[in-house]
Amino acid sequence: MAEADAPQDAEPKKKSKKPLVLGLVLALVLGGGGFYAAWAGLILAPAAPDHAEAEEEKPGPLPDIAFVPVEPVVISLGPGSFSRHLKFTAQLEVAKSYADEVTLLMPRILDVLNSYLRAVAVAELEDPAAMARLRAQMLRRVQIVTGEGRVRDLLVTEFVLN
Missing domain, CATH: 1.20.5 (Single alpha-helices involved in coiled-coils or other helix-helix interfaces)
Known part of the structure; x- marks a missing residue:
């Protein structure tokens, strides 16, 4: 209670x-x-x-470069592909002082590019994502042929499968 x-x-x-x-x-x-x-x-704002x-701040002078054209390379593809030919054209970026030397070596450059592109599998040529790998492989082969330090870059200007 x-x-x-x-x-x-x-x-x-x-x-x-x-x-x-x-x-x-x-x-x-x-x-x-x-x-x-x-x-x-x-x-948090940029200065x-x-x-x-x-x-x-004005743009500086262009670097001391020259572009050496690579003659078009036409490669016939095998019977297992949707395309019949590959047409490849490029430019080589070189220092101006090496432009004549690289031009002199153009037959060897064409030979190495032609040999490499014929050895690549057709499926890899048809893959759009493979362009970076192909370009790097071709640049390395061209640098070996021309000698270290002569070719800075390989610029692909035409890559047509038809």
Whole structure:
């Protein structure tokens, strides 16, 4: 009966919601301030160049390069392919001082390119993603033929399967 004598009106104390509301308001204010600072470029923005520096920044002279054209190579493909021929044309990027030497070696370059392209599987030639590998392989072979440091790059200008 002791329980019946206890007052029923005593309610447990409720926790205050003041800290929760204060934390929410502070989070919104700080979030909005951070957004404005980033949007206005006050933080996380690239440094703006001075006007004097921007005027002085002009493109430099072109590098000392020359392009040596490679004669078109036409290769007949085997009977198992959808295409019958491959037509390949390229340009070799060389230093101007080596342009004459590379031109002199063009028959050897054509031979190595012709031999390599005939040895590649037809499925690989027809794969569009294989162009980077083919180009790298051909460049390496041309560099071996011409000597180290003469040919900088091989630029494929035509690669047609018909």
